Amino acid sequence: MSNEDSSMNIVKELSKLVTGLFVILLMSSCGETSSDQLVVYSGRSQALVEQLVADFKAETGVDIEVRYGNDAELLAVLSEEGDQSPADVYWANTTGALANASQQGRLATLPDTLANKPDSYTAASGEWVPVTVRFRVLAYNPSAVDADDLPDSVLDLPEMNELDGRIGWTPTYSSFYDFMTTMRLNEGEDDAREWLNEMQELNPKAYSSNTPMIQAILGGEIDVGLTNHYYVIQTKYGGKEGYFEDHEHYGEEGPDPDANIETYHFAEGDIGNLALVTGASVLQTADHPELGHRFLDFLLSKKAQEYAATSVNEYPVMDNVTLPDYMLDAEKAIRLSPDYDYEQLQQLEGTLNLLREAGII
Numbered sequence: 001m002s003n004e005d006s007s008m009n010i011v012k013e014l015s016k017l018v019t020g021l022f023v024i025l026l027m028s029s030c031g032e033t034s035s036d037q038l039v040v041y042s043g044r045s046q047a048l049v050e051q052l053v054a055d056f057k058a059e060t061g062v063d064i065e066v067r068y069g070n071d072a073e074l075l076a077v078l079s080e081e082g083d084q085s086p087a088d089v090y091w092a093n094t095t096g097a098l099a100n101a102s103q104q105g106r107l108a109t110l111p112d113t114l115a116n117k118p119d120s121y122t123a124a125s126g127e128w129v130p131v132t133v134r135f136r137v138l139a140y141n142p143s144a145v146d147a148d149d150l151p152d153s154v155l156d157l158p159e160m161n162e163l164d165g166r167i168g169w170t171p172t173y174s175s176f177y178d179f180m181t182t183m184r185l186n187e188g189e190d191d192a193r194e195w196l197n198e199m200q201e202l203n204p205k206a207y208s209s210n211t212p213m214i215q216a217i218l219g220g221e222i223d224v225g226l227t228n229h230y231y232v233i234q235t236k237y238g239g240k241e242g243y244f245e246d247h248e249h250y251g252e253e254g255p256d257p258d259a260n261i262e263t264y265h266f267a268e269g270d271i272g273n274l275a276l277v278t279g280a281s282v283l284q285t286a287d288h289p290e291l292g293h294r295f296l297d298f299l300l301s302k303k304a305q306e307y308a309a310t311s312v313n314e315y316p317v318m319d320n321v322t323l324p325d326y327m328l329d330a331e332k333a334i335r336l337s338p339d340y341d342y343e344q345l346q347q348l349e350g351t352l353n354l355l356r357e358a359g360i361i
Helices: 003-028 046-060 071-084 095-103 154-159 174-187 189-200 210-218 229-237 289-299 302-312 330-336 342-346 349-357
Strands: 038-042 064-068 089-092 128-140 167-169 224-228 262-264 275-282
Touching: 038 046, 038 071, 038 289, 046 064, 046 289, 046 302, 071 089, 071 095, 089 095, 089 289, 095 128, 095 275, 095 342, 128 154, 128 174, 128 210, 128 229, 128 289, 128 302, 128 330, 154 189, 167 210, 174 189, 174 224, 174 275, 174 342, 174 349, 189 349, 210 224, 210 229, 224 229, 229 262, 275 289, 289 302
Parallel strands: 038 064, 038 089, 167 224
Antiparallel strands: 089 275, 128 224, 128 262, 128 275
16 A cells, blocks of 8 residues: 555544544533424534524524534434434535435425525425525736636636646635536536646645635735635625634734735636535424424524625525625626536535546545
């Protein structure tokens, strides 16, 4: 066995151990749940969820407990708990995780009055509701790159030889996986493979997450980076969900509207503008499904949707929601993304194989 294979095996085993410990810790708290308490398993961060939960409790008087983890951890917990799970609601960070939970028979069908309530991004399965939307974009340094020189399609980005060594991406990050999964399924395996190979000829700099990549653009290390829209917005205007929530990321002055970074959108319908949807569901094993329905209905309320837009700069799934003036109009943002089956993001293994084949992960 090569040193590389040995290292990969060690990483895999450590990952399994960490997930296993998370499952044990989360399951150990199950006995503390009150019989009349709504329990939410959340793949969204506490910085977003905490205030919304407090508002829901204040409006309804319903006692609610939230248990946090990433989507993979929470799916593992639900699998371990089975029919004994105390969870009523699963609030996921990706539609791929919701599709996995649905495929495992864990989600309950929602009443039509709830499932059909959102104005956009509704689920074909009727088992979850969309809550917010993020969009893929290209962040760039306007001092180094003229937006008029950027291509109409992300598929043509590898043709920009002037970006050799000056472009960043996050090839091990979940939103990049979602982007590549959609490219692979919508554009075809061969085209996705060709795009990856051509991108590598530009000698892109890889980052573990979007935050250090954005900082690299600001610091002049690179000129452009494939990311999600809110990272640029939060660099300029701030935000609460852990990306730029303290001065460590900004320096002494905090968010800077004049920061030397801008957002580029590809042509309407291009996969480079992909919409990534978050959503929530009620579990088959829920002790309080009606309360779960009320909570999902609250997440679609004008108050909750506007809070998500102003606190983390994600887009609403309901019309008539007021957005900060520094965000692109919601209708324009929706038109930018191609149409696709949001639940197809569960088909991740083929994407991981493609990235391994290309030597990227």
